[in-house]
Amino acid sequence: MARAVLLLPILLMMACGAQGTLVGTGIRVGLEGSIATLDPRLAVEARAMQIGPLIYSSLLEMDAKGRLTPDLARSWSQPDARTYLFRLRRGVRFHDGKEVTADDVRATFISIMDPLHRSPRRGSYAAVKAIEVIDRYTVKFVLQDVYVSFPYALTVGICPEGSPWGQRDPPVGSGPFILQRWRPGEELALIANPRYFGGRPRLDWIQFRILANTTTRLLEMKKGAVDLLQNCVPAYAVKFMQRVAGLQVIQEQGITYQYLGYNLLDPVLSHKEVRQAISHAIDRQAIIAHTLKGLAIRADGVVLSPYNWAYEGNIHQYAYDPGLAKELLDAAGFPDPDGEGPRMRFSLSYKTSTDMEAIEIAQIIKGYLKMAGIGLEVRSFEWGTFFDDIMKGNFQVYSLRWVGVVDPDIFYYLFHSNSVPPNGANRGRYRNAELDSILEQSRRTVDQARRKELYSRIQKILAEDAVYTSLWYRDNLVVLRKGFSGFQIYAGGEFRSLQDVFREGNHGASAERP
Structure with missing residues (x-):
């Protein structure tokens, strides 16, 4: 019964957009190419990895400057050079209502390491000797040898234990947004997760539009059908974008x-x-x-x-x-x-x-x-x-x-x-x-x-x-429609900051990350 109560707000939100309507305030992002898979256990293509943190939470995440910070992990320690101990936040739930536990963490990495799955991420875990569940909220990684960069391999999105492998529809996540629909080659629509442990996102939805044709992408931005383009505006078009009323061009090395x-x-x-x-x-x-x-x-x-x-x-x-x-x-x-x-x-x-x-x-x-x-x-x-x-x-x-x-x-x-x-x-x-x-x-x-x-x-x-x-x-080059605030460029181009973006005059719900 408790799980049904938790699921009700999410199911209602998903039903509202079942026929294609995105309700509330959102942002439309143009992408220059398609996405082969969103499954974090398989995804190595840049666009999937940039969108992934909006759908999936990971043990650790990288901030805008590339520094590792806790995400699902409440804390982590290294008892010795070959052992890493992670204590999880309690009460974090996947989008289907199931609580995230140490069993899910273990299952995610075991499935990547399984040679039968042929995950392109598998090589990053060759040093892992064992993954042990200490209790419901504690997981331990034991390495065969010292691997100094191992924590960087723990930024993979966590999936529920038992998630099928190689399916078109990716596993559910526990991130700030819920995958509402995915039409490969066309669009990807996300809706805000009201139960996100870091606080409900300020936007109600994000629509990623696949616009492989450069001219189409620029014209859609000009006419207002797209609100954000990141690193997919050709150099010759930058001055054109700067002259379009209502747009701002952000450039960083x-x-x-x-x-x-x-x-x-x-x-x-x-x-x-x-x-x-x-x-x-x-x-x-x-x-x-x-x-x-x-x-x-x-x-x-x-x-x-x-x-x-x-x-x-x-x-x-x-x-x-x-x-x-x-x-x-x-x-x-x-x-x-x-x-x-x-x-x-x-x-x-x-x-x-x-x-x-x-x-x-x-x-x-x-x-x-x-x-x-x-x-x-x-x-x-x-x-x-x-x-x-x-x-x-x-x-x-x-x-x-x-x-x-x-x-x-x-x-x-x-x-x-x-x-x-x-x-x-x-x-x-x-x-x-x-x-x-x-x-x-x-x-x-x-x-x-x-x-x-x-x-x-x-x-x-x-x-x-x-x-x-x-x-x-x-250079990093972003074209953003005026009226949106809070966007931040990440070193890897992740769209993570969209969870904090808001439309000026409509700040929506916000909360500090615990």
């Missing part, structure tokens, strides 16, 4: 890392000199100045931004040098077949999304590589198809970005030999025994000065091997 990735199993790209040549052949600064209108800074590091404590800038650098690019191609055994003639040394396929700016940049890169004698076929795909190909290794060259990287342990996830999908994001199939050893040592090293030395060596190896071609760090 960001840490989003754009890069070219390579399939190292490819017979051409397996040559380090070829990847180095491509890196020297591209005038990144010219692209930043002319195409990106200065809304980025050149990336002279590997993945980490210059603001990260482990960043190493003293690495092999790839200045624009088309002459050197040609020399490297010659040395790799790919001579120019006809001097200044039209024939290419070889040709590659470059995969990207259907985003207009991404395609434009791909065409510019094609022009630079042509001058070095490399042919490039630019192929654009709908986001889901594109990302699926990258995960499967079905590519030669692609361009993507890593968003909001704070923990340098990401290098293990990206480049360790054991991190080939689905166990991680070593999508290029890079293998280096020396690097593997250093990565493993970095996870076990507690002293931060020593860890910095190890990460310095890791970045130098990766730069020398040109596993990625570093392009730039993109």
Whole structure:
């Protein structure tokens, strides 16, 4: 009976919008691409991870500056170097009314670790020896070895025990908003959770609209059908947005890392000199100045931004040098077949999304590589198809970005030999025994000065091997309709602050997080 009483307000709210009507005050957010899954045990794509914290609560969360803070955990401690103890908030409930307990926490991580589920997150928990439920509100993680960055792996949304795996409809969460409807490729609608332990959100609903076409996305913002665009406005449109009455443009220096990735199993790209040549052949600064209108800074590091404590800038650098690019191609055994003639040394396929700016940049890169004698076929795909190909290794060259990287342990996830999908994001199939050893040592090293030395060596190896071609760090750019207050940009682009956003003149319910 008590559970039925708890569920009644939620069911009434969901019924109000069953036919598509969103009741009360809300905000409409435009997204540039679709979402493959919302299940936090599977989701690794940026948009899903940015929306996820609105639906799911986690043991720990990262604040706007990338610092770990308690979420479902009331407190946490580390009795020894291999043990982590978490005490949960009491009375927190999933959206279906069931209380969140230590059994749910354990079940969430056990399901990720199950090799039969092939979760792309599984590699982050290789060090876990056991997960023990001490009592209803206490859970203990015991590791096989020291893993300094382990707390960062505990920001995954918690699902109810027994949640089915691999279903289209994701499990229920316990976050500030409830998933009301999801129409893949079209929209995602959330309604406020009146029982949220952190206090009811100020907005009644959030509608995420999938607007893959750039022109459509901008026009919808202009005419008032969208209220918020985050990091999906092309540089050429910024001045246009600034001139539209009723809109505000917010710009901040960001840490989003754009890069070219390579399939190292490819017979051409397996040559380090070829990847180095491509890196020297591209005038990144010219692209930043002319195409990106200065809304980025050149990336002279590997993945980490210059603001990260482990960043190493003293690495092999790839200045624009088309002459050197040609020399490297010659040395790799790919001579120019006809001097200044039209024939290419070889040709590659470059995969990207259907985003207009991404395609434009791909065409510019094609022009630079042509001058070095490399042919490039630019192929654009709908986001889901594109990302699926990258995960499967079905590519030669692609361009993507890593968003909001704070923990340098990401290098293990990206480049360790054991991190080939689905166990991680070593999508290029890079293998280096020396690097593997250093990565493993970095996870076990507690002293931060020593860890910095190890990460310095890791970045130098990766730069020398040109596993990625570093392009730039993109500024954060938000277009927000005037009248909304409380929005905050997060390092990873999470929409978490939407739980605190309100429409001026209609502040709605608010409460301090306990």
